[in-house]
């Protein structure tokens with residue numbers, strides 16, 4: 001599977017087609033003939049044409065409604081935030097998409113303990129696919145993983161409480177922590193963390209807690225080489241550093257959130273992360 005990137009040249013060409021009176025359907029057909037995948041073409045067409053009309057996502061009736069999202073208190077632009085039991089550094093903050101890189105979210109001991117407590121329970125990662133019943137092993141994701149239940153251990157509870165304070169988001173609206181281990185060569189191809197409204201399994205998944213609206217990827221070690229978290233739409237690469245974390249939020253299940261992201265291949269050593277997904281509603 002290759003990832004097709006929507007470049008400025010492509011956007012310019014789409015606008016030229018529209019200006020020349022070519023219908024969006026015809027433009028889509030031309031793109032298909034040149035090897036573009038339909039979902040990518042449709043996204044490129046929608047984004048480009050709407051932007052040229054000056055529509056914001058909130059003004060656009062064809063998009064899913066935006067909802068409140070978790071958000072750290074960054075207004076004062078302090079480079080340290082108190083998370084209830086620990087001071088956390090703010091290393092990078094971006095507004096659209098909202099991406100915040102935190103330093104020292106977890107202590108070294110907490111990272112080591114998460115690895116130790118999850119290691120014996122790892123198995124090949126699954127992702128949600130088009131099948132009715134949920135998940136299956138997928139080549140897009142070559143890590144090993146496991147889920148803790150929310151509040152399963154004292155350490156899970158401590159981290160979950162800290163994240164709830166840091167992000168002003170109810171503890172009850174969080175999934176259990178997921179731990180992933182990537183060996184050399186393992187990666188997680190770019191994806192969105194929200195559930196695709198078009199997937200057959202999504203309606204069932206949403207009954208428990210609603211959509212995902214935010215993600216925290218916490219680095220449990222510093223890989224020797226590789227394994228950064230990449231955001232292809234915005235050209236951002238977050239280097240994994242033990243104890244640090246990258247947070248991002250998405251107020252609607254749509255590409256306009258620009259939260260496409262992945263784990264790039266680990267080159268040397270292992271990469272361990274704990275991921276926390278935050279839901280719109282109570283996840284129980």
Ligand SMILES: O=C(O)CCC(=O)C(=O)O
Pocket residue numbers: 180188193217227228229230261262263264273275
């Ligand atoms: O490993 C990473 O850097 C990204 C992980 C991720 O995207 C996820 O767990 O959903």
Ligand SMILES: [Fe+2]
Pocket residue numbers: 191192193215261
């Ligand atoms: Fe993800």
